[in-house]
Amino acid sequence: MYSDHPEKQTSAKGKKWNLKVTSWNVDGIRAWVKKNGLEWVREESPDILCLQETKCGESALPAEVKDMPEYPNKYWACSDEKEGYSGVAMLSKKKPIKVTYGIGVEEHDKEGRVITAEFDKFFLVAAYVPNSGRGLVRLEYRQKWDVDFRAYLKSLDKKKPLILCGDLNVAHKEIDLKNPKTNKKTAGFTVEEREGFTSLLEEGFADSFRHLYPDTQYAYTFWTYMMNARGKNVGWRLDYFVLSDALLDNLCDSKIRSKVMGSDHCPITLLLAV
Amino acid sequence: MYSDHPEKQTSAKGKKWNLKVTSWNVDGIRAWVKKNGLEWVREESPDILCLQETKCGESALPAEVKDMPEYPNKYWACSDEKEGYSGVAMLSKKKPIKVTYGIGVEEHDKEGRVITAEFDKFFLVAAYVPNSGRGLVRLEYRQKWDVDFRAYLKSLDKKKPLILCGDLNVAHKEIDLKNPKTNKKTAGFTVEEREGFTSLLEEGFADSFRHLYPDTQYAYTFWTYMMNARGKNVGWRLDYFVLSDALLDNLCDSKIRSKVMGSDHCPITLLLAV
DNA sequence: CTTGATACG
DNA sequence: CGTAGCAAG
Numbered sequence: 001m002y003s004d005h006p007e008k009q010t011s012a013k014g015k016k017w018n019l020k021v022t023s024w025n026v027d028g029i030r031a032w033v034k035k036n037g038l039e040w041v042r043e044e045s046p047d048i049l050c051l052q053e054t055k056c057g058e059s060a061l062p063a064e065v066k067d068m069p070e071y072p073n074k075y076w077a078c079s080d081e082k083e084g085y086s087g088v089a090m091l092s093k094k095k096p097i098k099v100t101y102g103i104g105v106e107e108h109d110k111e112g113r114v115i116t117a118e119f120d121k122f123f124l125v126a127a128y129v130p131n132s133g134r135g136l137v138r139l140e141y142r143q144k145w146d147v148d149f150r151a152y153l154k155s156l157d158k159k160k161p162l163i164l165c166g167d168l169n170v171a172h173k174e175i176d177l178k179n180p181k182t183n184k185k186t187a188g189f190t191v192e193e194r195e196g197f198t199s200l201l202e203e204g205f206a207d208s209f210r211h212l213y214p215d216t217q218y219a220y221t222f223w224t225y226m227m228n229a230r231g232k233n234v235g236w237r238l239d240y241f242v243l244s245d246a247l248l249d250n251l252c253d254s255k256i257r258s259k260v261m262g263s264d265h266c267p268i269t270l271l272l273a274v
Numbered sequence: 275m276y277s278d279h280p281e282k283q284t285s286a287k288g289k290k291w292n293l294k295v296t297s298w299n300v301d302g303i304r305a306w307v308k309k310n311g312l313e314w315v316r317e318e319s320p321d322i323l324c325l326q327e328t329k330c331g332e333s334a335l336p337a338e339v340k341d342m343p344e345y346p347n348k349y350w351a352c353s354d355e356k357e358g359y360s361g362v363a364m365l366s367k368k369k370p371i372k373v374t375y376g377i378g379v380e381e382h383d384k385e386g387r388v389i390t391a392e393f394d395k396f397f398l399v400a401a402y403v404p405n406s407g408r409g410l411v412r413l414e415y416r417q418k419w420d421v422d423f424r425a426y427l428k429s430l431d432k433k434k435p436l437i438l439c440g441d442l443n444v445a446h447k448e449i450d451l452k453n454p455k456t457n458k459k460t461a462g463f464t465v466e467e468r469e470g471f472t473s474l475l476e477e478g479f480a481d482s483f484r485h486l487y488p489d490t491q492y493a494y495t496f497w498t499y500m501m502n503a504r505g506k507n508v509g510w511r512l513d514y515f516v517l518s519d520a521l522l523d524n525l526c527d528s529k530i531r532s533k534v535m536g537s538d539h540c541p542i543t544l545l546l547a548v
Numbered sequence: 549c550t551t552g553a554t555a556c557g
Numbered sequence: 558c559g560t561a562g563c564a565a566g
Binding site: 301302304305306327329330356357358359498499500501502503538 | 558559560561562
């Protein structure tokens with residue numbers, strides 16, 4: 001099975017980390033709060049917290065998250081149409097220079113999937129990539145998304161290096177899920193989605209976890225609630241920190257907090273020396 | 275508050291009871307089974323058990339109820355159209371002479387609301403009367419139901435005396451609910467529904483509980499789950515055993531099992547010497 | 549299996 | 558408030 005490595009405190013060039021970012025698909029922020037997700041967040045105490053699948057309009061947010069004095073800067077995006085669907089959030093200790101929503105393409109920007117925060121040295125893009133659905137009913141749409149999202153990231157990267165984090169809804173290689181053989185036609189592991197991710201990396205980005213741990217098996221961030229998958233570690237690595245190649249020198253560690261409960265995904269944490 | 279009387283074992287003429295019937299609106303038989311409703315039923319051990327609001331098609335019934343060797347004779351009715359809506363059941367130790375479903379009026383017989391069992395000395399009609407709804411949206415329909423249901427009961431009564439039991443969705447008099455003043459426009463306590471019940475009794479039937487206990491206050495069978503109504507005994511008497519006048523001589527007791535949990539209604543039990 | 553929205557009570 | 562269905566994952 002997957003057993004976590006100790007946290008690397010320094011980058012390859014020996015600089016100690018001074019930025020911590022956590023990303024977590026919470027699968028319903030209201031249920032997640034009841035399951036004490038915030039307690040773990042307070043212990044982890046990242047500088048920036050990115051949440052996906054909040055499934056909650058801003059008015060219905062639990063008071064506990066709306067407060068959080070540790071994070072005076074909070075940004076919320078939710079689905080325009082379907083109530084209780086999708087939705088992402090970014091909470092930051094430091095105030096970003098600028099925050100934008102969506103990727104600038106009308107048809108992709110109605111479901112509360114992307115928040116981009118500009119900081120001094122980098123952009124942080126927090127995303128919940130569309131699931132291709134049962135029976136791959138939305139795979140075609142997903143391919144359009146992948147093209148447009150890639151273009152968006154490239155355009156940002158021209159200005160300043162970026163960190164992309166979130167639930168990218170793809171397991172890149174066979175090593176990134178327990179049962180690759182039987183999931184080639186399952187959303188999240190089709191050739192189309194996997195090639196989409198490969199194309200992104202070819203544009204000058206790196207999968208931070210895989211960069212540090214090229215051969216680590218059984219490292220997953222998602223387990224279906226069905227069939228006791230988590231108990232058996234039958235999982236998928238769907239959540240990532242993708243970095244502009246220019247930031248690889250600053251990378252200290254990319255952690256998977258696989259034991260942390262509260263959702264069908266576990267949180268992941270990035271340590272960066274910026 | 276309401277405190278129960280000891281069980282009367284004999285009729286006015288001194289005959290000991292030899293038939294026990296229990297009626298319970300279970301508000302979802304699957305949830306009710308999980309809350310151990312069957313355990314209480316086993317202790318109470320009625321000869322005949324009538325359940326309302328099973329909210330369950332026959333195929334989805336919990337195995338625990340389908341088994342029950344104590345009740346080899348089981349009858350189920352459910353809504354034709356809306357899955358998980360309404361639905362009644364009758365379980366009997368003794369096999370009835372005949373069992374029929376509905377009241378013989380097309381427009382009323384699609385929602386699984388009535389099962390009639392003919393026994394040697396009486397008919398047993400188990401009913402879940404239509405709720406008039408929030409904003410009384412279905413009061414007009416309810417009035418039609420009341421007329422047709424009354425006609426049905428009268429027609430049966432011509433052949434053989436009857437026992438009507440179930441959730442009749444009306445609190446007859448002010449004494450039958452905690453807050454009569456504020457509920458005159460609420461489903462279950464409108465003049466129309468109350469007069470419907472009065473008309474039924476005028477056709478030669480008796481409210482067994484009220485017949486025995488004409489002045490007992492705070493005796494309720496339903497409490498909304500909201501606002502801790504049950505804790506404060508803010509309730510309604512909506513569940514009844516209504517008897518043909520001819521059966522009053524056989525009546526031993528009509529009990530409200532107000533402490534029994536498992537639904538927003540409590541069970542009621544009839545003791546008859548037949 | 550689990551979340552959340554909706555219908556109904 | 559609580560039970561069902563449903564859509565989505």
